[in-house]
Amino acid sequence: MASLRAEGFDGGLTLIGDEPFAPYQRPPLSKAYLSGAMERERLFLKAEAFYREPSCELLLGVTAVTVEREAKRVRLSDGRTLPYDKLLLATGSRVRRCTIPGCELPGIFYLRGIADVDAMRPHFISGARLAIVGAGYIGLEVAAVARKLGLEVTVFEALDRVMARAVSKPLSEFYERVHRDAGVRFLLNTPVEAFDGTGKLVAVRAGSQRYEADFALVGIGIVPNVELAQEAGLACNDGVLVDQQCGCTIDPVIFAAGDCTQHLSRDGKSVRLECVQNAIDQAKHAALAMVGKPAPYREVPWFWSDQYDLKLQIAGLGWPGDQLVLRGDPAARKFAVFHLRNGAVAAVEAVNAAPEYMIGRKLITEGIPVSPERLADTAIPMKNIV
Secondary structure, eight states, X not given: OHHHHHTXXXXXXXXXXXXXXXXXXXXXXXXXHHHTSSOGXXXXXXXXXXXXXXXXXXXXXXXXXXXXXXXXXXXXXXXXXXXXXXXXEOOOEEEOOOOSTTTTSTXXXXXXXXXXXXXXXXXOOTXXXXXXXXXXXXXXXXXXXXXXXXXXXXXXXXXXXXTTTTSOHHHHHHHHHHHHHTTOEEETTOOEEEEEOSSSOOEEEETTEEEEOSEEEEOOXXXXXXXXXXXXXXXXXXXXXXXXXXXXXXXXTEEEOSTTEEEEOTTSOEEOOOSHHHHHHHHHHHHHHHTTOOOOOOOOOEEEEEETTEEEEEXXXXXXXXXXXXXXXXGGTEEEXXXXXXXXEEEEEEESOHHHHHHHHHHHHHTOBOOHHHHHOTTSOGGGTO
């Protein structure tokens, strides 16, 4: 909405959301908001006045159930229909739910929105036993908050390392050590088989063992919300397919942005990204396309995670087969891992290493060749690497 206005669009805007809240930041939910360090009011992206302009309408607690492309209108869950000249699908994603025995027991939580954190936070009591299913970003960020608050934490992961889908092996090994040192128990290569309890969760069963738990968080990934697009006949494949301007679908007046989209990355691969940067940048490009100013989408994706005193910043997308170059000392809790591909930096993972992250992004953007020896040599300042 803000980008459309900035690009000169002065027509009517209607924003539809199924939650009772105006648009808000999600990354702090598993960190500062969960820990109580951030108040709810600071989560919201815009002040209420932003949505009160005469040609802007905010519809909360209602869902778009059908897109009628020929009639160019959207049918809502409350029975209303809204006409459109241009339509943006920013339907995002939802948590992937487990289907094992006992998965509906009270005391089992997922984390995607404000209401999820509000429901789970009263259980964060010193000494409580928390079971976390999934050692991804969400699981480990919640584990860090829980340990700081004095909870006993056990993390179950079906794969052989933590954050396996998101980071390189050296990063996985480092974060596993950090969490173990903080008192987190890991059970890797150990898929959860069932939740036990009568009327309430009391234990988790995994690897033929039973582990007592007062409550559990399930963090096993997300699923893109593409059903609305699919039912409207739009092309989808693990996301709504958008063009190289990262906005338009196969319908020239319907656009899509964010977690729900599949697009061609700067590396030439079709990807669906789950990160704030991509959602924001795609939305800006969609706004440009909607006002007739399409521009190629060449943004470098970036991600971050806060765990304990560690800030992980990632830029670019690593591939299997990349040459990994370590710069700095993990024991000092300040280092970076660079991914080299065809002689240039394709991705960087930086822990408490802002210069490596910032210069790494520049190297990725500009495709500047660099030798692994120079990258690894901490005697050479990062600003001199370029």
